[in-house]
Amino acid sequence: MNIELTDLTRTFGRNRAVDGVTLTAETGVFGLLGPNGAGKTSLLRMLATVLPPSEGQVRLLGRNPKNVGERREIRRRLGYLPQNLGYYPAFTVVEFIEYFALLKEMPAKQVPKAVAAAVEKVDLGPKAKARLRTLSGGMLRRVGIAQAIVNDPELLLLDEPTAGLDPEQRVAFRALMRDLGQRGTVIVSTHLVEDVGAACSEVALMSDGKIVFRGTPAELTARGADHGVGDAPLERGYSAILAAARA
């Protein structure tokens, strides 16, 4: 298993952002759905080894992130796109991606080709030498995706990756996710159910820090068969499960 979580909990003061999550994931694209404040970002940050859990066990790529040496090995194989991508405005697109490729300890000789491939995958070739401060929000999001995939990660964590992308880019990005999901584990946190339906082989739905559903997109759709809220079948399944969880 690439991801093994056991009773994972994260508290901020009295607030239990993630509440006893137990989850496993193998190769494939895994969607993490839920309303704002459900705990998706906190869960993703723990998977990215940025946020330590308050309680529970985490094993990523067969390693324990509490151990310094094993955490380093995980991070070498990790790609992470935070919800709020911070960037250095004076860096160019290539410089930014290269910087993080080096911090991921990729062999220096492999970096130029890996950077070029990542830039092409997100279709930013014409902007490769542009400074980040000159890019639009959607372009910056694609820069963030490029730095996340530059090391061909075994574990890719994407927090709201399609926010700010236009419809054409979102379609291209879903294809990219499916491709990456054939070689590693891709976890996509989103509240856009159409992304999940188009790209994910499996989906989990979070509410109030807990996982209240896990299954395939088809199973999620089936849960909404008799539920009237939502325009699309997946949305109806989503709202049906959330309503049941809140009840």
Next chain:
Amino acid sequence: MNDAMDEPDDVDLDRVWINVTAEVWRRRPGWLERTAAKLLRSPGLARALVTTPSLLLPWLISTAVIFGVGDLIRLDTGQPLVWLLAPAVTAVGIAYAYGPGVDPAWELAYSMAVNERMVLLTRAVTVFAVDALLGIAASAASGTVASVTFGWLIPMTAICALTLAVAVAARSATTGAATGVAAWAITVLANRTASGQLTAAITNTETYLPYLAAAACAAAVVLHVIRPQRGLH
């Protein structure tokens, strides 16, 4: 004739294009970055080192302003006790500037394989070294700046270089930081014992040479650690 000889082999245009763009966009590291990559045993840390000044232009400007104001008000009377605490204040400032509060890409950098404390240590060395160079340049115009530079910035550069050298050798930023703090405490106490003045470590001009020697020793340690291993093949 073999038909196959007349037809070109299939060409993977994507692969060719990636090779072309990789070459076109390739950034050639300068001599400083290449040297730093060898000394620090990490191209990532070397990149962090050379990009540090460009990340915070206001820091460079504020350094110049501090030198200017310091020169104007000439606070060089009496014992400069504040200089003994200034390194800690500066270290906190550097940590804050490149920490979660200010560094825009902190969360991303924190998830990387290169240890975040090593990156911070590298940035601290860069900040002190660049400030020391600015101070040396400004010393030509002002005696006050010279005393700040030689009494504080150069010792701090030496201590930080020692810290980084130990951290690289021991592969532990914590070990390096502990060594650096211990070295500074020993230096201050030893000078106090010798002269009876608490601030002798930063006011006694005879200590400048040992500081430079300490920096040289730190460089030697790093060079020793990264020397080519003989007899292994």
